[in-house]
Amino acid sequence: MTALALLGGCILALLGTAGLGALIAQRRGAGARVYGLCLAITAVATLAALASLAAPAEVAAYPIFMPGLGLHLRLDPLAAVFLVIVDLGAAGASLYALGYAAHEKEPRRVLPFYPAFLAAMNLVVLADDAYAFLFGWELMSLASWALVMAHHREAGNARAGYIYIVMASLGTLALIGGFGVLAAGAGGFASAGGGFDFAAMRAAHPGVAQGGIALALVLIGAGSKAGLAPLHVWLPLAHPAAPSHVSALMSGVMTKVAIYGFIRVVFDLLGPAEWWWAMPVLLLGGITAALGVLHALMERDLKRLLACSTIENIGIIFLALGLALAFRANAMPTAAALALTAGLFHAFNHMLFKSVLFFGAGAVLGATGLRDIERLGGLIHRMPVSSAAFLVASMAIAALPPLNGFASEWLLFQAIFISPELPQWGLKIMVPAVGTLLALAAALVAACFVRAYGILYLGRPRGPEAATARETDRYSLAAMIALCALAVLAGLLPGVVIDALAPAVHALAGARMPAQSGGAWLTLVPIADRNSSYNGLMIGLFLALVGLGSAALIHRLAGRRTRRARLWDCGYPGLGPTSQYSAASLSQPLRRVLGAVVFASSERVDMPDPGALRPAGIVKTIHDPAWEGLFAPIGIAVSYAAGKLNHLQFMTIRRYLGAVFVLLVALLLLVGVSG
C-alpha cells in the first residue's frame, strides 16, 4: 500500500469517525472514543507523511466527485510537509481533547464536526485539482464554523460565527476566481477536465496580467483564512469562541492550511514569478506581523491574545514567502531556498508552540472558568506542570534561543540580510523596511508574552477562581509536554528539520539549503561558514550549564533556609492582589507610544461629579484601523445599497414584467449585435 493510498484511507476513516461521532455523541464515553480514534488515525497519517517527506511525488485519480474531472490526489514533498504539520497538530489536539472533553457540556455540537474538520484539512493538502481543493476548503470552513458555534449561547459567539462565515465565504469566492483564471490559462473548457486539475495548471504558464490577477485573488482567499491584514478581523473573534482544542487547531493548523494553499498556487501553479509580485506579499506580511502583536499587547482575554499573536506569526511566514518570491524571480535560488525554509520551518514551529499555548489557555479556562487575565494570577503554584509548558512555549514564540522559534526567525533574518543583493531598487528599500517591522514585532512579542505569562501565572491570585484552581488532567498535560518536547528538540537540532524540509524547498525554489546534518557539532550554516552560523545545541548546553551552575552556586552560597518576611509596602499598608501590576498597566507604556498612532487609542479620566456615588475610573478607547477603515465603510455601503434596492421588492406586477421584458430584449440585442 502506498503512502498516498494510506493517507486517502485516513481521510475516509476520519469522515467515518465524524459519522460515528454524530451517532454516539449522546452516549457516555463518546468523547473518549471519537478523540481516541482521531488520535490513532492522525498519528498514522503523521507517520505516513513523515515517511514520504523525501519521496518522489505520487499521484492518483479516482472517477468520483466532479463528472469529467474526477478526484485527483497528489502527495509531493510540499504536501508531506504540511501533512506533518496538520496531522501532528491534530494528534496533539486529539490527545489533549481526551481529557478536555470532560468540560464539554454539549458534546453533540463538537464530536461530529471535529473529525470532519481534520478530514477536510487533510483533503485540502492532498488535493490535486481545483474542485477537490475548494471542496476540502469549504468543508474545512463549514466544520470549523460549526465548532465556533458550538457554544453559541455565550455572548459574542454568534456574532463571531457570523463574521467568520462571511469572511470564509469571501475568501472562497476569491479562490474560485483565482482558480478560474488559472484554469482559463490551462486551456479552459476546451481541455479535458476544464483545465481544473493542477497538473494542467502547472504545465501552462499564465501571462503577467493573468498571473497578477490570480496572485491578488489567492492573496485575498488564502490571506483571509490565514489572517493576513486587513482581513484578520474575524480571527480574534472566532478562534477563541471555539472549544480550546479546536482553537489550537484553528490557530495552529488551519492557518497553515491557508498558507499551504498560497504556496501551492503561487510557488507551484503560477510558474515563474515577476519580481513585483513579492511586494504586496512582503508589505502585507510586515504590516500583519506588527499589527497582530500590537493587538495581542492590548488584549486582556487570554485566548484572544493568543489568536492575535497568531496573526503576527502569519505575518512572519508571509514575509518569508514574499522574500522567497523576490529571490526566486531574480534567479537567486539559494537565497530563495533560505527564505522558503525559514517560512516552512516557522509554520511548523508555530503549530507546535501555539498549540501548547492554547492548551494552556484551555487548562486555565477549565480550572477557573475565566479567560480574562486581569482576574487571574499566581497560577504557577496551583498548576505547576502546565505553567512550565506554557513558559517553554512562550519562550519559543518570543524567539528565545535555544528554542525553535529563534531558529526559524534567525533564518528569516539571514534571508533579509541577503536582500541588498536584489537588483530592483524597490525591493532593496522595501525589504529592510519590512525587516524593521519584523524586528519590532519580535521585540513586542517578547513583551506580550512576558505580560501574558507574568499576569497569568506569577504574582498573587486576583480572584477566588484563580486561588482555588486545580492542575488539569493527565491527557492534557501529556499533550502539552509532548509538543513542548518537540519544540525544544526542533530548537536544539534545527538542522534535522531543515534537512527534512529540503526536498519540498528544492521542488519550489530550485535549490536547497546546504545539508546541515553533516556539519561539525551540528552547527547550522545557512549560506557559508564565513557569513554566520548558529548552534542550538551548543547554546542550549551553555545556557543549561550557566543556569544550573549559577543556581547551584547561589544555593550553596546563600544557604537552604527559606525565610518569610513581610513585604516592604512603601509605608502604604494593606497591599492586596489589586495593587499588583495588571495586564493593562504592563502594556500602558506601549499603548501610549504605539497605540496612539496605530489604534488612535486614548485615555480619559472619568471623574464623577461631586456628590455622585460612583467610583472614578480611567476610560481607554482603542480603534481597530482595519475594522473602521475598511469593514465599517463596506458595511455602511452594503446596507445603503440594500436600502435602495429594497424598493425593487415592491414594484407593480407590470413593472416586474416590464423589467424582465426589457432585460430579455437587451440581452437579445447584445447577442444579435455581437453575433
Next chain:
Amino acid sequence: MHGLAFDIAHMLAGFLVLTSFMMLYQDRLSALINALAIQAAVLGASVAWQAVIQEAPHLYITALLALVFKAVVIPMALRRIIRQLGIHREIETVGGTGLTMLAGIGLVALALQVVLPVTAGSDAVAREDIALALSVVLLGLLMMVTRRNAVSQVVGFMSLENGIVLAATGARGMPLVVEISVAFSVLIAFIVVGIFLFRIRERFDTVDVQALDRFRGERR
C-alpha cells in the same frame, strides 16, 4: 416535396406571428379571445404538419392537445369568465396601438437577427420555426407588459406559451413527456389564474391590475 414541406411549415409559423399581431391591436376582450383561439388552431395545424414531415406520430398527440385545449376549452373558459365578470363588452384602452405594433415589428426583426446566425448549421425548418417562435414569445411578453386588464395578461401568457410549443415541436427529437408537462403546467397556471381573477374581482370589484397597485399604496 422537401421544398413544399418547408414552405408549408414556414407559412403556418408565419401565420402564428400574424395572429400575435392581431392580438396586439385587439382592444375588445372577446375579439382578443377569438384571436387566441385562432392562434391555437394554427398552432395545432403547424404541429400536425411537423408530425407529418418529421414522421413523429407522437406530435399528433401534441397537435390534438393544442386543438382541444387551447383552441376550444381555454377560449370557452375565458369567455365564460369574462361573461361572468361582466366585462365581455368592455373596451380596454390600449395605450398607443401604432407604437405597440411598431415595437412588435422591431421585436420580430430582433428575433430573426438573433436566431438565424446562431442556428446557421441546422435544418432549415427548425431555423425558421425557432426564429418565428421567439417572435411569438416576445410578442406575448410585449402584450403582457402593455395591457392592464388581468384577462388580457392571461391571454398574453397563453400566446407566449404557444410560441414555446412551436419552438419545441420545430426541433427534432423533443420527447413527448416534455411537451405534455409544459402543456399541463400551463393548464394548471390557467386554472390558478382563473381562480385568482374571481378572487380579485370579489375583493376589488375590478380586474384592472392598477387597482391592486392602488391597494398596496404604491406611487405611480
